[in-house]
Amino acid sequence: MDFTKEELKLLLSKTPHELIDNSIKSKLPSGRKAFLTRKWLEKKSKFTIEDIKHARNVHPFWKERKMRGSAERNEERRYQHDYTDKGEVSWNEKTILKFIEMNQKDKNGRYEYRDHEMAKRFHTTIAGIQHYRRKFNLVMGIFEKEGTGATPKRIAVLIGQSELTLRQRLKGRRSRS
Numbered sequence: 001m002d003f004t005k006e007e008l009k010l011l012l013s014k015t016p017h018e019l020i021d022n023s024i025k026s027k028l029p030s031g032r033k034a035f036l037t038r039k040w041l042e043k044k045s046k047f048t049i050e051d052i053k054h055a056r057n058v059h060p061f062w063k064e065r066k067m068r069g070s071a072e073r074n075e076e077r078r079y080q081h082d083y084t085d086k087g088e089v090s091w092n093e094k095t096i097l098k099f100i101e102m103n104q105k106d107k108n109g110r111y112e113y114r115d116h117e118m119a120k121r122f123h124t125t126i127a128g129i130q131h132y133r134r135k136f137n138l139v140m141g142i143f144e145k146e147g148t149g150a151t152p153k154r155i156a157v158l159i160g161q162s163e164l165t166l167r168q169r170l171k172g173r174r175s176r177s
Contacts (some may be wrong), residue, residue, distance in 0.1 A: 010036045016055035051143040096156040138166040
């Protein structure tokens with residue numbers, strides 16, 4: 001099969017990063033680039049499609065492209081998923097225990113309940129749920145570091161502390177209180 005000079009430049013790329021860079025600079029149609037990328041992967045068996053995806057995700061061109069309009073999308077998302085209409089959520093022991101129960105991950109490491117689902121259930125915002133998920137992860141890190149068992153009751157006690165206090169405890173520093 002004969003390839004044009006521009007096509008050869010893509011095929012002769014040495015790394016996924018170089019392939020992405022050459023692809024961006026190329027004037028070839030996207031379908032042709034996809035075909036050439038498959039050919040490149042066959043030729044360069046030490047690289048995978050995951051390597052190409054990673055190279056694309058870290059390339060400044062694609063980073064900028066993905067970020068375009070992100071502030072507006074985030075603002076709209078916050079507005080759509082603000083469930084504070086029933087007043088402020090009371091993060092008491094019962095609520096925290098229910099949060100812990102629902103804050104599980106599946107076998108792929110994804111949360112079983114998405115942020116907006118949790119926010120709706122607890123009548124709070126996505127930011128509020130993310131705050132408690134961070135605190136939960138800090139508490140689990142503390143238990144792991146100290147080598148103690150994490151029961152829902154013990155998690156609930158620690159999760160009631162401030163995020164700063166939990167971070168300091170995880171790093172082994174005393175809080176200033």
